[in-house]
Amino acid sequence: MNAQTELPCQRDQFYGRARRSVPAARRFTQWSLSYWGLTAWERSADVSLCVSELATNALLHGAPPGRGFLVRLRYDGDLVRAEVHDSGPGTPEFVNQGHDLDEGGRGLLLVSQLADKWGVQNRTPGKAVWCEFSVC
Numbered sequence: 001m002n003a004q005t006e007l008p009c010q011r012d013q014f015y016g017r018a019r020r021s022v023p024a025a026r027r028f029t030q031w032s033l034s035y036w037g038l039t040a041w042e043r044s045a046d047v048s049l050c051v052s053e054l055a056t057n058a059l060l061h062g063a064p065p066g067r068g069f070l071v072r073l074r075y076d077g078d079l080v081r082a083e084v085h086d087s088g089p090g091t092p093e094f095v096n097q098g099h100d101l102d103e104g105g106r107g108l109l110l111v112s113q114l115a116d117k118w119g120v121q122n123r124t125p126g127k128a129v130w131c132e133f134s135v136c
Contacts (some may be wrong), residue, residue, distance in 0.1 A: 009036055016068040025055040025071045027108035031074045043133050046114040047080055050131050053107035054084035064084030080133045087126035
């Protein structure tokens with residue numbers, strides 16, 4: 001795997017509070033991974049799915065009306081880190097332990113299972129929810 005630009009690489013994209021922002025964030029992630037030469041990397045779909053889940057959480061629970069969220073992706077040659085920043089209060093938590101008939105509540109569970117690490121970083125205002133994936 002090789003990066004086409006000098007490492008470390010970072011890409012940021014801001015999205016408004018709209019449904020179309022989630023698939024746009026996923027496309028942005030796929031494009032960024034491709035740009036860094038990680039298209040064939042077996043975990044690229046996991047990164048895209050986790051960004052999609054975190055963006056959905058930001059849209060539904062983190063971005064107040066009139067605000068949006070930021071997706072930040074970093075690649076340093078060994079690690080891909082995805083962050084989703086929003087200005088909403090609160091700390092994300094598992095709200096559902098996977099009841100069969102529930103339609104939601106599995107986003108952070110998926111992130112915790114697919115990523116090597118994940119967490120929440122407080123900022124003013126709001127928070128950044130992040131996840132990391134080892135490339136090696």
